[in-house]
Amino acid sequence: MSNAPLMPKATAVWLLDNTALTFDQVADFTKMHPLEVRAIADGDAAQGIKGMDPISNGQLTREEIEKGEKNQDYRLRLQESKVVLPPQPKRKGPRYTPVSRRHERPSAILWLLRNHAELKDAQIMRLVGTTKSTIASVRDRTHWNTSSLTPIDPVTLGLCSQIELDFEVARAAKEKPIDAAYGGATLLPASETTKKEPEYEGAEKSSDDLNVDAVFAKLKTLGGKKQDDEE
Numbered sequence: 001m002s003n004a005p006l007m008p009k010a011t012a013v014w015l016l017d018n019t020a021l022t023f024d025q026v027a028d029f030t031k032m033h034p035l036e037v038r039a040i041a042d043g044d045a046a047q048g049i050k051g052m053d054p055i056s057n058g059q060l061t062r063e064e065i066e067k068g069e070k071n072q073d074y075r076l077r078l079q080e081s082k083v084v085l086p087p088q089p090k091r092k093g094p095r096y097t098p099v100s101r102r103h104e105r106p107s108a109i110l111w112l113l114r115n116h117a118e119l120k121d122a123q124i125m126r127l128v129g130t131t132k133s134t135i136a137s138v139r140d141r142t143h144w145n146t147s148s149l150t151p152i153d154p155v156t157l158g159l160c161s162q163i164e165l166d167f168e169v170a171r172a173a174k175e176k177p178i179d180a181a182y183g184g185a186t187l188l189p190a191s192e193t194t195k196k197e198p199e200y201e202g203a204e205k206s207s208d209d210l211n212v213d214a215v216f217a218k219l220k221t222l223g224g225k226k227q228d229d230e231e
Contacts, residue, residue, distance in 0.1 A: 003031065003078060004030065004031040004078075005029065005030060005054055005059045005060070005078060006052075006057065006059065007052050008030035008031060008032055009030070009032070009040070009046045009049055010049050010050060010051055010052035011029075011030050011051075011052050011054050011059070012026050012027075012030045012032060012037055012040055012046070013040060013046055013049055013050070013051035013052075014051030014052055014053055014054065015029070015030075015051075015054070015065075016037070016040060016041050017051055018051070018053075019065050019068075019069060020069045021065070021068050021069060021076075022072050023037045023038050023041065024072075025068050025072065025074070025075065025076060028075050028076070029060075029075070029076040029078070058079055059078055059079055060076060060078070060079060061079060064076050064077060064079075104152065104157050104159070105128050105129070105130050105134070105159065106134065106138050106143055106145060106149050107149055107150055107151060107152040107157070108127075108128045108152060108153070108154035108157055108159050109124060109128060109130060109134065109135055109138045110138055110149050110150075110151040110152075111151035111152055111153055111154065112124050112127065112128070112154065113135075113138065113139055114151050115151075116169055116172070118169070118172040118173060119168060119169065119172050120172065121135050121136075123168045123171070123172060126164075126168065127154055127159065127160045127164060127165060127168060128154050128159045128160060129159065
């Protein structure tokens with residue numbers, strides 16, 4: 001039960017008019033600020049509010065009020081309700097969808113099938129409050145209104161909240177992770193690009209290893225042979 005009485009302002013009006021309790025005692029019992037209680041007593045607030053007797057509705061007893069009137073430091077205790085409310089049964093079955101929104105469910109189903117193919121039929125049923133046969137007809141394009149369906153986000157349509165959608169998507173991704181798609185060619189690491197090629201036997205030497213004097217001597221020899229031939 002809540003720690004505050006029903007209709008606290010109306011209860012405060014009644015206590016101020018019918019008891020000798022202090023402002024602090026009334027404020028503590030009604031969970032209001034003492035200055036607000038003082039404003040009610042001065043007529044600056046809660047004008048036109050009719051006082052409600054907390055004794056008649058079982059929230060306070062006459063003995064409790066008398067204890068508070070005798071001792072200003074005493075704090076009134078809210079009486080526990082004797083009415084036991086039965087627990088609310090858990091709702092089963094698909095989510096209830098207002099009549100004005102029911103014709104938009106196929107569009108939401110189409111959006112979920114296209115953008116979140118990892119979702120199971122049971123998850124889609126929970127999100128938009130539909131049936132498995134409707135999901136199958138939209139998926140197989142056998143729905144009577146297939147030609148006019150347009151994928152629309154169910155959150156935009158008000159069929160579910162973004163938190164509920166994210167929760168179901170995260171659950172589906174956890175149960176059935178999607179393999180990472182090929183992202184295209186990428187740059188090679190530095191260890192590959194700066195790696196020196198191994199030297200093989202018989203390989204040609206680089207230009208830095210050439211003997212410059214031997215090259216010029218060879219050219220002079222070729223030049224001398226050419227002059228002898230012309231003579």
